[in-house]
Amino acid sequence: MSIQEQLKEVLASISKSEADAGRDAGSVHLIAVSKTFDADYIRPSLEAGQRVFGENRVQEAKGKWPRLREDFTDIELHLIGPLQSNKAKEAVALFDVIHTIDREKIARAVKTEMDKQGKQLELFIQVNTGAEPQKAGILPQDADAFIALCRDELGLSIKGLMCIPPASEDPAPHFDMLKEIAARNGLSDLSMGMSGDYDQAIAHGASFVRVGSAIFGKRDYPV
Numbered sequence: 001m002s003i004q005e006q007l008k009e010v011l012a013s014i015s016k017s018e019a020d021a022g023r024d025a026g027s028v029h030l031i032a033v034s035k036t037f038d039a040d041y042i043r044p045s046l047e048a049g050q051r052v053f054g055e056n057r058v059q060e061a062k063g064k065w066p067r068l069r070e071d072f073t074d075i076e077l078h079l080i081g082p083l084q085s086n087k088a089k090e091a092v093a094l095f096d097v098i099h100t101i102d103r104e105k106i107a108r109a110v111k112t113e114m115d116k117q118g119k120q121l122e123l124f125i126q127v128n129t130g131a132e133p134q135k136a137g138i139l140p141q142d143a144d145a146f147i148a149l150c151r152d153e154l155g156l157s158i159k160g161l162m163c164i165p166p167a168s169e170d171p172a173p174h175f176d177m178l179k180e181i182a183a184r185n186g187l188s189d190l191s192m193g194m195s196g197d198y199d200q201a202i203a204h205g206a207s208f209v210r211v212g213s214a215i216f217g218k219r220d221y222p223v
């Protein structure tokens, strides 16, 4: 199948999952995860109308998106990979949304850059719902305090929460945990669900799903 056909299938599947879950049509946003693929490979999805994309590396995104934005002016770019504070300046300049705020140092660096650049990004806090040592994200037991710090001390407006459940586990309890942390902190947006589980994530309340390989095919090198 072509990228355009696969994109269409994913969008149809999202619509069906929205309906099955009794959610409003259009309440779930598709982030097409284009990491590892170059600009020419991504282009057909833009020509098919997709405008919201996710990348996990600042450097890689910098190499392809400024060029694509010359041809498609209404692109919305989401950073879904871990951010180092020395990349905050470039990240704020390039992206519209960051999903991976997970510690005070990064929150402060992003706040400083947004103020400097006069640019307001939408921000998600990443929660390490499985408490995996190798994975980014604030630990669930520290999430409430971190959300409060971001809002009250740094004056950041937080859009929602993001998680990547452990690969080997049923993601449902992780989706529910994220939803519960969001609800008790008055946050409505949930960034959760990937190619293998986005329908399930929608059933559990996702408002942003991050889908890569189901649209663009298998990635050639691990990331």
Ligand SMILES: *Cc1c(COP(=O)(O)O)cnc(C)c1O
Pocket: 033, 035, 056, 080, 081, 164, 193, 194, 195, 196, 210, 211, 212, 213, 214
């Ligand atoms: C790569 C990636 C995705 C997309 O994964 P697929 O399984 O290819 O859909 C989603 N979220 C994050 C954070 C990623 O790094």
